Structure formats: C-alpha cells, structure tokens
Amino acid sequence: MAETKQTVAVIGAGSWGTALAMVLADNQHEVRLWAHNEDQIAEINEHHTNHKYLPDITLPERITGYHSLTQALDGVTVAVLAVPTKAIREVLAKASAEASQPLIIVHVSKGIEPDTLLRISEMIEEAVPGELLEEVVVLSGPSHAEEVSLRHPTTVTVSARDMKTAEQIQDLFINQNFRVYTNPDIIGVEIGGALKNIIALAAGITDGLGYGDNAKAALITRGLAEISRLGTAMGANPLTFSGLTGIGDLIVTCTSIHSRNWRAGNMLGKGKNLDEVLDSMGMVVEGVRTTKAAYQLAEKYQVDMPITKALYNVLFNGQDVKDSVDALMTRMKTGEMEDLFNILDERKND
Structure with a gap:
C-alpha cells in the first residue's frame, strides 16, 4: 500500500x-x-x-x-x-x-x-x-x-x-x-480493454441462442485472434493480448452475468431488438459503440475481423442474429496458427 x-x-x-x-x-x-x-x-x-x-x-x-x-x-x-x-x-x-x-x-x-x-x-x-x-x-x-x-x-x-x-x-x-x-504498451492495453466488449456481446448472443460452451470457447479464442490482428496493426505488442487486458478481460467479460455487454448480447440472442435491450439495461453498453468504431478501424487498417463484422451487421444493419452466428461457424477453412505466424512476421519486418 x-x-x-x-x-x-x-x-x-x-x-x-x-x-x-x-x-x-x-x-x-x-x-x-x-x-x-x-x-x-x-x-x-x-x-x-x-x-x-x-x-x-x-x-x-x-x-x-x-x-x-x-x-x-x-x-x-x-x-x-x-x-x-x-x-x-x-x-x-x-x-x-x-x-x-x-x-x-x-x-x-x-x-x-x-x-x-x-x-x-x-x-x-x-x-x-x-x-x-x-x-x-x-x-x-x-x-x-x-x-x-x-x-x-x-x-x-x-x-x-x-x-x-x-x-x-x-x-x-x-x-x-x-x-x-x-x-x-498503452495501445495494446486500451485496444484489448475496448474490443473485449465486442466479443462479450457476441458471447452473450451465443448463450442466448442456447449454443453452449463449445461455441462460446471458439468465439472467445477466435475473438482474441481478431483483437490481436487489429491491435498489432495499430502498433500494439501482441504479447499484451495474452495478459490481463487480453485473455483476462475476455474471460471475465464473456462468461459472467455481471458483464453488461454479455447481458445485452444474451437478450439479443433471445430475440430482443437493440432498442429494447438498451432501454432495459439502464446503464451504458460500451460494446455497441465500440463495434461501430472497430468495424471502421478494420476497414482503415484492412484487417480481417469477421466477428466484429457480423456483430456490426446485427446491430446496425438489421441482420438476423442466428443467421449471422451460423455464418460465422461455416466460414472458409484456415489454419489455426496462421494468425500467429502473420503477426510474428509483421513484428519481424518492423
């Protein structure tokens, strides 16, 4: 002390x-x-x-x-x-x-x-x-x-x-x-803390749809890769995202009823529209605004962020929640380690 x-x-x-x-x-x-x-x-x-x-x-x-x-x-x-x-x-x-x-x-x-x-x-x-x-x-x-x-x-x-x-x-x-x-790493700490709210919204949606722990584990893991891609493109140290403001924040925000972003996503997954959700929360749901900003950042830095894009379309373009989640689970196949190798290559070139 x-x-x-x-x-x-x-x-x-x-x-x-x-x-x-x-x-x-x-x-x-x-x-x-x-x-x-x-x-x-x-x-x-x-x-x-x-x-x-x-x-x-x-x-x-x-x-x-x-x-x-x-x-x-x-x-x-x-x-x-x-x-x-x-x-x-x-x-x-x-x-x-x-x-x-x-x-x-x-x-x-x-x-x-x-x-x-x-x-x-x-x-x-x-x-x-x-x-x-x-x-x-x-x-x-x-x-x-x-x-x-x-x-x-x-x-x-x-x-x-x-x-x-x-x-x-x-x-x-x-x-x-x-x-x-x-x-x-001030950039990584801020980006990790902000973008985890997007993944928490999506995790709440999968729970609201009744998709269980397997789907949520996949979402959190791929969400971390998505955060790391954007954060690294913005100048963050990728190792930051394996710490408290990356994995730590994702775990606590995506798995707890205390999380207002998870609760908001859960209501969306159960069929409520965004206005109904925000009216019932009584507190600010930062993930909604952050989804819009992250979607814009992904375009600016030309970073692939499929979870963010899907959530953006649900929140702001009226796309069906279940269809969007199902589409995420059937994306083009890729190697799990490709993101890591790409990030390491970018750091090496810097």
Missing part, C-alpha cells in the same frame, strides 16, 4: 467509479466522488451508499460526494475519469474549465470513439489543454465493479507513456485485494 496519502478526485459515480473510490479509500486516501446527479451525491454523503449502482454496499467515510467539479478538482493532482466514452468530451470540457493545476488523468473507461477512431487516451490529449494535462494513465483489466466493491481479489494493469507515472498510479491503488501490474 502506498505510504503517501493523497486527495484524489473520481469523476463519475457509476459502479466502476464508485468501486475504485472504495479501493482508494481503503488505502487511506481522501476521495472526492463527482456525479452530475444531486440526489445521488446526497445519498453518498448522507447514507454512504450508491444503491443504484452498487446495492447493499456501504461506502467508506473517506469518500465524499461532490456535485461541483470546481470543488472536486480543487487542489488535486490526480483525477480518475470513470464516465462512459460518449460523455468523455463533455465532462473533460467542464473539467478543463474548472481545473486550477495540471492533472494526471487516470482513465478507466473501455471504448473507442466512433468516426474519429481515437483511443480514450488520445481523446483526453485532444480535449484537455496541454498546460492542464500532466500525463494520461490507463487502468484496465479483468474486473467487475461488484466484486471489487466486495473486496474480492482482483488484478488490473496500468499503462502510460511515462512509466514512472504508471508506477505512481500503481502505488496509489495497490493493496492486498487489488493487485496492480504495469505495462508499457
């Missing part, structure tokens, strides 16, 4: 932001948890709960809720950004107007911005004036907020261009229940 205690702002009081605020409070840091909903902030401060997002959890008293970004950011040097991808630019515009000194921004969201095709760290660097941004750090890995809030053992990865800053954030979060590793 870190010896130096800090005041840290957590921007976003959803399930993940609140769970990470608990980790920081357990490490004896003072935590300012910001949300735009005044009733939610009142509940956090008066009852030490955030029932909508983490039912039956009591929050440590070191967590104080804030509705004012000015007050939440006053004097802090580290801000944890825990809002959905679609809200990042709006929130950062407000934060930039209120910040009084440079910030280390630790982003914990998992997505890619459609159309611009920017990773979240790139969005932050574009949206925050240089004089107010000390460094961007990514925190990602196989982690359900529900389990983190119960202090179940969890491992995650932090990455930054400046590894000294990554190590600083590692020290900020690490404790006996929440283990933090560092990884210098």
